[in-house]
Amino acid sequence: MHIHSSLLAFATLTVVTVSLSAQQPAAPKHEDTEVYEPVPPIVTPGATDSAPPSDAIVLFDGKNLDQWVSTKDKSPAQWTVADGILTVSKAPGSGNIETKHSFKNYQLHIEWRIPTNITGTDQARGNSGVFLASTGTGDAGYELQILDSYNNKTYVNGQAGSIYKQAIPLANPNRKPGEWQTYNVIWTAPTFNEDGTLKTPAYATVFFNGILVQNHFELKGETRYIGQPFYKKYDTAPIKLQAHGDHSEPISFRNIWVRELK
Incomplete structure (x- = not known):
């Protein structure tokens, strides 16, 4: 038992x-x-940080304006190309220019230069802009400001590196007029519901001369000179360069390329 x-x-x-x-x-x-798929695509970097990588769409390589049209009527862009540099035209009516192709989410590289002999003060000192999405004629869209902010007092949400009238840059890394400046931008486009209401907002991350000045900033809507920003439904849009018209000598650009992102 x-x-x-x-x-x-x-x-x-x-x-x-x-x-x-x-x-x-x-x-x-x-x-x-450990994850083995999906395997990232191979992208060959440019020979320098300013050179386009293998999967980039080159928007300006110093030779011509084949990738650009007039924002006003979609006719061929009339800005000046000389010595590998694109310069805002002084010709009456030349106006803003924008890319022939439209984009949604992307990485953008663009270099710009304020003239050495710039005059004026405040916003009338080398004023221009990169519209990360051009949603209509004129100045409709989402603007990353260009301005001589090396030694020029203005409202801080309108200085170089700002998302115009919305986001103050985190730093002021401007070089002197006459020296080349660089923007590297990650643009996440807004999305919309079928009825036109906002589904997800736009975001912008901006490096200015290698310095982070916008850190995944959530935009409140399109750029507005007067009044509060708001969103209007769109799917894809061109990238636009502004001919502001109130600077003594035209602003110049070079080495413009974009990588489309999912």
Whole structure:
């Protein structure tokens, strides 16, 4: 009788031990957190940071304006190309220019230069802009401001590196007039519901001369000179360069390229 009881107790203990053992998770392995697909596409970087990578769409390579049209009527862009540089035209009616193609989400590289002999103060000192999405004629869209902010006082949400009238830049890394400045931008376009209401807002991350000045800033809507920003439904849009018209000498651009992002 004593032996039977001992065997029964042993059997019960064995069952409980096996049951508890079955409930214990297996020891983690390094393979559990290793992912092999999808494999990222190979992109060959440019020879320099300003040179376009292999998957970029070159918008201006110093040769012509084949990728650009007039914002006003979509006719060929009339700005000046000389010595590998694109310069705002002084010709009456030349106006803003924008890309022939439309974009949604992208990475943009663009270099710009304020003339050495710039005059004026405040907003009338090398004023221009990169419209990250051009949603109509004139100045409709979402503007990243260009201005001589090296030694020029103005409202801080309108200085170089600002999302115009919305976001103050995190720093002022401007170089002197006559020196080349660089914007590297990540643009996340807004999305909309079928009825035109906003689904997700736009975001902009901007590096200005290698310095972060906009850190995934959530835009409140399109640029407005007067009044509050608001969103209007669109899907894709061109990138626009502004001919502001109130600077003494025209602003110049070079090395413009874009990478489309999903």
